[in-house]
Amino acid sequence: MSDKEKKITIETGDSGKGTTELPASANTEELEERALSVFSSDRNEDITALVLCLLTAFLVLLFTKWLV
Amino acid sequence: MSQIKDQMPALIMGGSLLIYGLIAKTGAMLPMAKYLGTHKTMDLQVTLTLIVGCIALVGAIVSTTRKSGTSNIDIFVLRPLAGIVFILVLAMVIRWYAEPLMKITSVALQPLLGFKIYKVLNLNYVVLGILVGVVLTNTWGIPKFAAEGVKCARFVLKMGVIMLGAKYSLAELAKLGAYSVLLVGFFVLGTVFLVLWLGNLFKQPKSMTGVLAAGMGVCGVSATVAVAPVVKAKAAEMAYTIGTILSFGIICMFVFPTIGHLANMTPVQFGAWAGTGILNSAQVAAAALAFNSVDIETLKVAEIFNITRVLFLPIIVLVLATWFGKETGQKLTFKSVVIDKFPVFIIGFLLLFFLSSMGVFSPASHYKGKYIDVSYSERTQVTPEGLESLNSAMAANEFSGLTPKQLEAVTDLVKQYQIAGNFADRNDKKVFEQVGRARMAELEGVLAAAKGKQLTLSADVKEALKHAVKQVHKESRTVVALTDFMIWFFAFGLIGLGMQITKKSITQAGGWPIVIGIIAGVTKATLSFFVVLWLIKDVVLN
Amino acid sequence: MFSHVLLCTHGTEGAKKAEALVFAKLQNAPNLKVSVLTVLDEDWRDMTGDDWLNSSKTHTTFLDHVENQMNEEIAEEWQRIKTSYPLAERANFLQSTGNIAKTITRTAKKLGCDLIVIGPWCKPKKFSIHSTRLGLRDTMKNKNLHPLLPCPLLIAS
Numbered sequence: 001m002s003d004k005e006k007k008i009t010i011e012t013g014d015s016g017k018g019t020t021e022l023p024a025s026a027n028t029e030e031l032e033e034r035a036l037s038v039f040s041s042d043r044n045e046d047i048t049a050l051v052l053c054l055l056t057a058f059l060v061l062l063f064t065k066w067l068v
Numbered sequence: 069m070s071q072i073k074d075q076m077p078a079l080i081m082g083g084s085l086l087i088y089g090l091i092a093k094t095g096a097m098l099p100m101a102k103y104l105g106t107h108k109t110m111d112l113q114v115t116l117t118l119i120v121g122c123i124a125l126v127g128a129i130v131s132t133t134r135k136s137g138t139s140n141i142d143i144f145v146l147r148p149l150a151g152i153v154f155i156l157v158l159a160m161v162i163r164w165y166a167e168p169l170m171k172i173t174s175v176a177l178q179p180l181l182g183f184k185i186y187k188v189l190n191l192n193y194v195v196l197g198i199l200v201g202v203v204l205t206n207t208w209g210i211p212k213f214a215a216e217g218v219k220c221a222r223f224v225l226k227m228g229v230i231m232l233g234a235k236y237s238l239a240e241l242a243k244l245g246a247y248s249v250l251l252v253g254f255f256v257l258g259t260v261f262l263v264l265w266l267g268n269l270f271k272q273p274k275s276m277t278g279v280l281a282a283g284m285g286v287c288g289v290s291a292t293v294a295v296a297p298v299v300k301a302k303a304a305e306m307a308y309t310i311g312t313i314l315s316f317g318i319i320c321m322f323v324f325p326t327i328g329h330l331a332n333m334t335p336v337q338f339g340a341w342a343g344t345g346i347l348n349s350a351q352v353a354a355a356a357l358a359f360n361s362v363d364i365e366t367l368k369v370a371e372i373f374n375i376t377r378v379l380f381l382p383i384i385v386l387v388l389a390t391w392f393g394k395e396t397g398q399k400l401t402f403k404s405v406v407i408d409k410f411p412v413f414i415i416g417f418l419l420l421f422f423l424s425s426m427g428v429f430s431p432a433s434h435y436k437g438k439y440i441d442v443s444y445s446e447r448t449q450v451t452p453e454g455l456e457s458l459n460s461a462m463a464a465n466e467f468s469g470l471t472p473k474q475l476e477a478v479t480d481l482v483k484q485y486q487i488a489g490n491f492a493d494r495n496d497k498k499v500f501e502q503v504g505r506a507r508m509a510e511l512e513g514v515l516a517a518a519k520g521k522q523l524t525l526s527a528d529v530k531e532a533l534k535h536a537v538k539q540v541h542k543e544s545r546t547v548v549a550l551t552d553f554m555i556w557f558f559a560f561g562l563i564g565l566g567m568q569i570t571k572k573s574i575t576q577a578g579g580w581p582i583v584i585g586i587i588a589g590v591t592k593a594t595l596s597f598f599v600v601l602w603l604i605k606d607v608v609l610n
Numbered sequence: 611m612f613s614h615v616l617l618c619t620h621g622t623e624g625a626k627k628a629e630a631l632v633f634a635k636l637q638n639a640p641n642l643k644v645s646v647l648t649v650l651d652e653d654w655r656d657m658t659g660d661d662w663l664n665s666s667k668t669h670t671t672f673l674d675h676v677e678n679q680m681n682e683e684i685a686e687e688w689q690r691i692k693t694s695y696p697l698a699e700r701a702n703f704l705q706s707t708g709n710i711a712k713t714i715t716r717t718a719k720k721l722g723c724d725l726i727v728i729g730p731w732c733k734p735k736k737f738s739i740h741s742t743r744l745g746l747r748d749t750m751k752n753k754n755l756h757p758l759l760p761c762p763l764l765i766a767s
Contacts, residue, residue, distance in 0.1 A: 039144075039223070046412030048144075049226040053416060056227075056553055057234070061429065064545040222662040290663040297675035303683060306676065310658075349663055378663055411663070565662055 075128040077213045078150040081157055082124030089117035104168035112552075113164060124153040151217015152560075158200060159193075159559045166200075167193040190325040194357040197559055198321070201566025210567050221564020225350070226413040228557030232371055233420030234429055234550055235364065241421065244336075244369055247604060248376040251344050251596065256380050259592050260285035260387070266584045276305040278388050280312075280581050284588045286384050287377045288313045288348035294385055299392045304579065311577030312585040314569060317348040320593070325359040333601070335365035341600045342366075343373020345593035350565045353558060364551065367558070375414055429546045440540050442488050442504025448539040449485045454532030458482050461529045469523045470514060477510035481533075487511065487540050504540075511537055614643040616723040617701070618714055620687070624729030628766040632727050633695040644701040645721055646691065648684050649713045681705070711755040719760045727764045728755075 039045035072079075091097060092114045101107040127149040174185035185191065204210065210218055236244075260281045267277025278299030283292040289310055296306050324346060328338040342355045356370035423429065441448065450458070459482060461467060467478055481487060487508045489500030511533055517523040518530055525533075617632045619625040636642055658669065684705055692698045706713050718726050755763070 043412055045223055046226065046416065049223055049413055050230055050416035050419070053227050053230040053420065056231070057420070057423070057429070057550060060546055060549045060553065064549050065429075225662055287663060289658060289661040293658055293661055293664050293672040294668050297671050301675075301679075303676060303679045306679075348661075381663075561662070568658075 071132045075132050078124050078128035081153050082121045085117045085121030089114050089121055106164050106168055120156055148216040148220050151214035152220055154214040155560055155563050158563055162196050163193045166196055189322055190358040192358055192361040194354050194361055194562055197563040198354055198566035201563045202569050205567045206571040218564050218567050221561050224557050225561025228554050228561055230413055230416035230420055231554040233417035234424040235368055236421050238425055244372040248373045252376045255344050255592055255596055256285045259588050263588045272580050275299045275301045278392055279309045282384055282388055283309050283313045284585055286381050288317055291381055295388055298389050307576040308579040308581040311574055312582045313347050314574045315577050316589050317351040320346045321351045321355050324355045328359050335360055336369050337600050337604050339366040339369025340604055341597055343370045344596040349374045354562055440505055442501055442540050444488055450532055450536050454535055457528035458532050474510045474514050477507040481536055487536055612725045614723045616718045616726045617646050618728045620648055628727045628729040631766040633697050636697045645704055646701050647704045647717055649710045650680055650707040711758055715758040715760055724761045730765050
């Protein structure tokens with residue numbers, strides 16, 4: 001592998017700030033398969049879960065409490 | 069063309085769901101649903117199948133018309149969609165068909181076997197869902213189109229836990245929290261040290277006892293995964309440990325609920341026991357729902373224990389890192405282990421709990437999800453038959469044993485046909501409600517006295533009183549809907565997680581870990597069983 | 611006769627027979643090229659089971675750890691081969707992850723091998739807590755391999 005090889009940067013890390021450099025030729029397919037989640041970081045996953053929950057709660061409230 | 073081919077599964081599933089929904093809407097399926105005992109869910113079936121079917125079709129059509137890229141819509145919506153719909157279809161089939169059929173068959177087989185299969189194995193929809201997931205992934209494998217969607221299982225399970233936060237009252241959370249910290253703390257540390265001691269006794273390498281101690285002590289595979297790099301576990305040691313934990317957990321999932329029913333455990337006791345004794349946290353939720361899948365009391369308790377364990381995990385990682393010594397090479401600080409890894413979804417859980425405590429989800433006068441409505445309404449009136457039996461009981465002087473206040477409540481019930489305040493106070497809501505509730509309490513007192521044989525009332529009268537009391541207890545529709553959502557989230561997440569248990573990972577159990585693991589696991593399960601029975605007697609959940 | 615042999619080994623008793631056979635033949639055939647292949651079963655990726663609590667960072671750390679551990683074990687395996695058979699210095703050592711049968715055949719095709727040598731399928735020993743089975747010692751059913759073969763297969767016994 002030469003030093004000139006292109007690198008790609010992917011997000012890893014817990015807080016959504018960690019990044020890892022990989023050679024562009026790296027087997028990203030395998031990396032993707034390794035991931036157990038479609039999210040790039042856990043903070044993203046948890047926050048999305050929370051937002052979706054609040055959205056669900058809001059819709060439920062809208063249809064069962066505020067509009068009734 | 070190939071894009072259409074790729075989207076075929078989603079198109080087929082979406083189309084079938086729509087057709088099912090439309091047929092169900094005509095009512096053509098009602099006789100079959102009645103046979104299965106699912107006719108009360110017919111409205112839900114129609115709504116859910118139509119909505120999910122539409123989403124699947126729209127998603128598939130959008131996917132065929134645009135080039136797949138790396139935009140957020142692609143990653144989070146279009147690509148996982150087929151898999152999400154797939155799991156939802158599985159969940160629906162299991163909930164509306166497989167589970168009722170299982171009940172009917174096991175009732176039919178009862179004369180032959182002498183017991184009901186589903187009762188003994190607790191084959192409700194949650195357990196069936198996990199089993200279907202496990203079987204599917206080990207036979208045909210997860211269909212390729214569903215792979216991305218299955219990855220959402222973890223995420224949806226987190227959503228379930230967050231939603232669960234809305235179901236606690238402050239008193240419950242405080243009490244359960246105290247129990248869980250006590251029990252989990254004792255048993256986690258106890259098991260960790262037991263395993264370390266056993267490992268020492270059998271002269272096993274430190275790295276192996278390290279992973280095993282974490283896995284048996286805290287939360288199963290999750291703990292093993294977190295600790296293995298820290299203690300530099302060997303490949304075979306990890307394989308043995310994970311295999312042992314997974315197989316032990318799956319056995320627990322079936323055995324725990326059965327033992328719980330046999331021992332007549334209360335939901336709270338069982339939740340606490342499962343939360344302490346079962347290793348993998350997904351299996352704790354599964355066992356809790358297996359014990360009691362209709363209402364979620366057990367799940368509420370078990371999840372508090374689960375969350376406590378999750379919070380204990382970093383502590384154990386630190387303890388084991390220290391125990392393993394400086395050879396780790398990895399620098400572990402309090403911040404890197406505890407603060408950076410603090411699961412954000414637990415904050416979500418607390419937020420929903422907070423919102424619910426503020427009364428956001430319930431009408432103002434709620435009481436733990438239920439609220440009492442003593443306002444005038446036709447819905448809360450006693451039936452004509454009930455009124456008649458009350459009247460004749462009055463005439464026959466059947467109420468002579470009542471206290472004056474109780475008698476007043478009954479008289480008013482007969483007068484107003486329903487439990488309510490005084491007509492004259494109807495504009496002063498506060499007084500009106502107060503009087504109405506006091507009357508309801510008196511009537512409940514009458515029923516309690518009748519139950520305790522201090523009073524003799526005819527069955528008809530008791531029925532009429534019970535009905536009157538029940539009619540003013542309304543469950544908040546918001547809370548009911550939120551609970552339904554939550555149960556679906558859990559079902560979805562558990563089916564998806566079931567798909568990640570491969571035969572290979574189970575059968576690699578072996579070596580010393582299986583010996584030490586079984587000793588530690590059984591000790592923990594047995595001890596916690598008795599401790600829970602002895603310690604937890606008085607928590608009442610509503 | 612043959613010009614390039616693919617020796618598949620992962621250190622089990624059966625595989626050791628295959629090693630012995632190949633390196634014995636190598637003495638008489640100076641022009642024979644030998645590639646030693648160690649395959650890591652792809653199922654190792656599913657080791658984390660139904661864990662859902664850990665962050666992806668923890669997951670990646672774990673899987674990296676597993677991989678490093680495996681690489682170390684494979685390196686030890688190769689060292690053992692090199693010390694027991696001096697001729698092995700001539701061989702080309704390869705490592706790959708994937709479905710065992712598919713990886714073997716794919717590698718054979720890629721390298722242009724005209725003979726694949728594997729060990730016999732050993733009956734798994736009775737359960738024993740003193741089992742020395744290493745994590746990477748997987749077995750495979752021959753019926754999965756046979757339909758894929760691009761060249762003759764020799765099973766040493």
